[in-house]
Amino acid sequence: MVRTDKYTTESIMKLLSEIPDPEIPVITIKELGMLQNVREENGKYIITITPTYTACPAMKMLEQQILETCALHGIKDVRVELTYTPAWTTDWISKEAREKLKNYGIAPPQKKACSAVFSADTVQCPRCGSRHTEIISRFGSTACKALYKCTDCHEPFEYFKCH
Amino acid sequence: MNTQEAIFNYCLRLGDNALVLGHRYSEWCSRGPILEEDLALTNTALDLIGRAQAFLNYAGQIEAKGRSADDLAYKRAERKFLNNLIVELPNGDFAFTMARQLLFSAYEFYLYEALSKSKDPQIAAIALKGLKEVGYHLEHAADWALRLGDGTEESHNRYQSAINGLWPYTDELFEMNASDEILKEADVAPDLSHIKSKWLLKVTDLLSAANIKIPGNVYMHTGSREGIHTEHLGHMLSEMQYLQRAYPDAKW
Numbered sequence: 001m002v003r004t005d006k007y008t009t010e011s012i013m014k015l016l017s018e019i020p021d022p023e024i025p026v027i028t029i030k031e032l033g034m035l036q037n038v039r040e041e042n043g044k045y046i047i048t049i050t051p052t053y054t055a056c057p058a059m060k061m062l063e064q065q066i067l068e069t070c071a072l073h074g075i076k077d078v079r080v081e082l083t084y085t086p087a088w089t090t091d092w093i094s095k096e097a098r099e100k101l102k103n104y105g106i107a108p109p110q111k112k113a114c115s116a117v118f119s120a121d122t123v124q125c126p127r128c129g130s131r132h133t134e135i136i137s138r139f140g141s142t143a144c145k146a147l148y149k150c151t152d153c154h155e156p157f158e159y160f161k162c163h
Numbered sequence: 164m165n166t167q168e169a170i171f172n173y174c175l176r177l178g179d180n181a182l183v184l185g186h187r188y189s190e191w192c193s194r195g196p197i198l199e200e201d202l203a204l205t206n207t208a209l210d211l212i213g214r215a216q217a218f219l220n221y222a223g224q225i226e227a228k229g230r231s232a233d234d235l236a237y238k239r240a241e242r243k244f245l246n247n248l249i250v251e252l253p254n255g256d257f258a259f260t261m262a263r264q265l266l267f268s269a270y271e272f273y274l275y276e277a278l279s280k281s282k283d284p285q286i287a288a289i290a291l292k293g294l295k296e297v298g299y300h301l302e303h304a305a306d307w308a309l310r311l312g313d314g315t316e317e318s319h320n321r322y323q324s325a326i327n328g329l330w331p332y333t334d335e336l337f338e339m340n341a342s343d344e345i346l347k348e349a350d351v352a353p354d355l356s357h358i359k360s361k362w363l364l365k366v367t368d369l370l371s372a373a374n375i376k377i378p379g380n381v382y383m384h385t386g387s388r389e390g391i392h393t394e395h396l397g398h399m400l401s402e403m404q405y406l407q408r409a410y411p412d413a414k415w
Binding site for chain 1: 199202203206207209210211212213214216217284285288289291292293295296299302303306
C-alpha cells in the first residue's frame, strides 16, 4: 500500500518536533532527544521514542500527545514504538536547548555523560552564574534532576543531571 | 532446558529482583527520615519498577504465551518468583535499607556492566540503560555508608548490625544454576564468579572507608533459584497483588 496523503516522514517529524516536553515545557521532545525518528512501513507511520530514564512516567503522556498531534493534522495509521537503544544520554541536548534550560532556571548538564561512577559534577548556578554551589539532594521532582543551592546568591535551583 | 527457556528464567530473575526491591522502596514513601531522602527512595523505586517492566515484558515475549509484564507481576504465586532473598527482606530501619542498597546496587552494577555486552540485544539494551541508574544508586548508598558507618555511635552500630544481618544473603546472588550455565555458554549472561570478585573488592573498599567490618564465616542462605523464599515474600505479594486477585483483569 502506498500512502496518498500529503505528509512525508520528514514533515511529520517536523510537526512532532514542536511538541514540548511534558515536564519541562521550555524544550521540545526533539531537543531533549526523546523523539527518535519517523518511518513508513506497509503504509503505516511508525514513530520511535525513547525514555530518558527506564521508568520515565511521561512516556504514556508523550505517546498520547504524539497521537493527538497526528489526529489533529489528519495523519492516520500511526503507531508509536518505544526503544531502549541507543540508550538516551544528556549528550544529545544541543547547546541552544541547554541555554533554554538555563534561562528557565534549570542548570543544564555540566559535562559529557560518562558511565564513570563517583565523579562529582561542579554545577553553575543558573541565576547568578556562580560556581559556588552545593548539592541539597541527589534526587528531585523528576528522575532527570537533582536539587542544588547557590552559596553566593543563596537561591535553590534544579540541576539536569549528566546521564 | 533450551536457550529460550533459560532466557525466560533469567529475565524473570532480573525483573523480579527489580520489582520486589522496587516495592520495598515504595513502602518508604512518606516515611523517609527527611524530605530529600523520601524523594531519593521513591525515585529509586521508580527506576527499579521501570527495569522490572522492561525485563518482565521481554520475559513475556520470549515465553510467547501472551503473558504481559503485568500478568507476570500480579498473577504468579511466590514459588514462581525468582528474585534473590536479599531483596524481599523487610526494610528494617533506614540503615538496613541503605546497607542493602549498597550491597545490591554494587552487585547490579557489575552484573549490568557485563550484561550490556550480552549477545541477546534486548537484554544488552535494558542493561546498558539501567547501568547509569544503578551507578547513581550506588553513589547514593555509598554516601550513606560513610555518613552512618562513620557517624555517631548509634548510627555506626545500626549500620554494622544491618551489614551483619544482610551478609548471609549475599552468597546467593552469585549462585550459578542451569539457566546461568546455558546462557554463559551462549555469551548471553556472565559467569557470576567473575562478578563476585569485582563486587567483593568494591564492597570491601566502601565498607572499610565507613569503618564497617565484614562478618567472618557465616551461614549463607539459599533457595531463590528454585523459587524457595523467606516467609516475607508471600506477605509482600498478598499486598502487592491484592487488586488483581480480588478483581481479576481490572484495568485503570
